[in-house]
Amino acid sequence: MKGFLMEKFDEIVIGAGPGGVAAASRLQSAGHKVMIVENNLYGGTCPNFGCDPKKMLYAAVETRQRARQMTGFGVQSAPEINWPELMEFKRGYTRAIPGGTEEGLKHSGVKTVHGTARFTAEHTIMVGDESYQATNFVIATGHRPAILDIPGKEYFMTSTDFLDLDCLPDELIFVGGGFVSFELANIAHQAGATVHLIHHNERPLKRFDEEEVQQLVELMRDSGIDVQLNASPTEIRKVGNQFEVVLADGRSITADQVYAGTGRVANIEALDLAKANVEFSRRGVHVDQYLQTTNEHVFAIGDVTDLNIPKLTPIAGYMSRYLVAHILGKSSVPFALPVVPEITFSTTELAQVGVTTDAAKADSKHYQVKDLDVTGWYSYNRTKEQVARVKVVIDCTNNLVVGAAVLSSTAEDLINQFMWLIDQHITHKELLNKVFAYPSVASDLQYFA
């Protein structure tokens, strides 16, 4: 052990995903001596095997979906997706991420280390056989896919495998009706595979508006995806080169690959948190309202915390900005999230922000929900959208928009427009006093509010 020559830092950040990288860079810019440790790819989940590569593949899917809608309206036919070429396009982006991210950190003066960090004492970690000391630690180790504990679980593949497949198999099964399955099932289907999505109860995508989820499920089924609700897998069997998923009701489905889409779990086991007196649970690292753990010199941000908030890239970034201000003594207020939009990129896009429609319905004295089928509106007729639905939640006490749920291929734009409206408490009168580029998705906002 080289413990006697132990290098000392102001902060050591563990995990170089969106949360950790942002925290390390900002602390370094403030003049601190900072080290970051990563045991896999610099950049973490989002740019290497999460949001960004998923949306690179989705780019081809969007093109195909839009062309299918417009077929017969000036477009001759929808293009086929060439999977190996699309994968090469994605790899052209992802290949540069780990090196570029690490170079950026090094360039700004952050010491970068490769390996798995584990605590050996309150102020000390080891990576391999090297020890490092710091005044403060930031745990930003993220999540990994959860694997259902059923016989044959070793046959499960994950979103990470899917996003780097050399060849798309003929037939796939996605288990679990959450973000991952709804997004990847659609990509696989549009790229030509036969796809089954099985979910164990009647309420997939439970963070989103129930009626709009039902409509999305119908749209997926109409497009040819086999979505099965109330279907619980009990076992996976290998049958020749294929895999048979046995369901609780005795039925089974056979395919070339089976993917786990049943949530993600915190990367905490390797950290030996007890050595640093940091408490944790199944849900992740326990943090208080200042993102501080049970050790006052250890903080946690991003997916790995046990906070009941959406686990998303912009939130990891937001937490890192909050924490750096807190560590630098520039802020003493408790951590609080602003209005957060959430979105699923599937057969169409499903998004929501602010007060949910379910919460609004449960408090009908306080909230009104406007439910608008906008398929016939100019913006959606122009592109021959099959389904376009917008729900707007209004606070009856002041007539302000406080929530929205959108089901349409424009949801990614529209939901961010609603986010501004809600965050800035913009009144209908104020909105009417603005001029939007027309015709556009944003210019419709004046009609919704």
Ligand SMILES: Cc1cc2nc3c(=O)[nH]c(=O)nc-3n(C[C@H](O)[C@H](O)[C@H](O)COP(=O)(O)OP(=O)(O)OC[C@H]3O[C@@H](n4cnc5c(N)ncnc54)[C@H](O)[C@@H]3O)c2cc1C
């Ligand atoms: C398929 C998929 C699609 C997604 N799509 C979206 C999307 O469209 N929009 C969105 O906002 N979010 C999306 N997400 C979620 C998003 O990727 C995460 O919320 C985000 O990456 C969290 O950032 P983080 O920094 O907390 O953790 P991560 O990005 O997971 O980074 C943590 C890093 O810590 C490293 N690490 C773990 N343990 C150790 C250790 N002991 N020592 C050293 N290093 C360690 C890991 O290797 C990893 O690189 C998606 C996720 C997946 C899986």
Ligand SMILES: NC(=O)c1ccc[n+]([C@@H]2O[C@H](COP(=O)([O-])OP(=O)(O)OC[C@H]3O[C@@H](n4cnc5c(N)ncnc54)[C@H](O)[C@@H]3O)[C@@H](O)[C@H]2O)c1
């Ligand atoms: N567009 C995005 O923002 C995006 C995309 C992908 C992933 N993500 C992030 O990654 C996380 C993980 O995504 P995910 O889809 O794996 O998890 P998830 O939590 O979104 O969904 C998991 C689903 O699996 C179901 N499930 C649980 N046990 C099951 C069982 N035994 N059989 C069948 N279904 C079962 C759950 O009811 C749930 O609907 C998300 O919560 C999100 O934080 C975000």
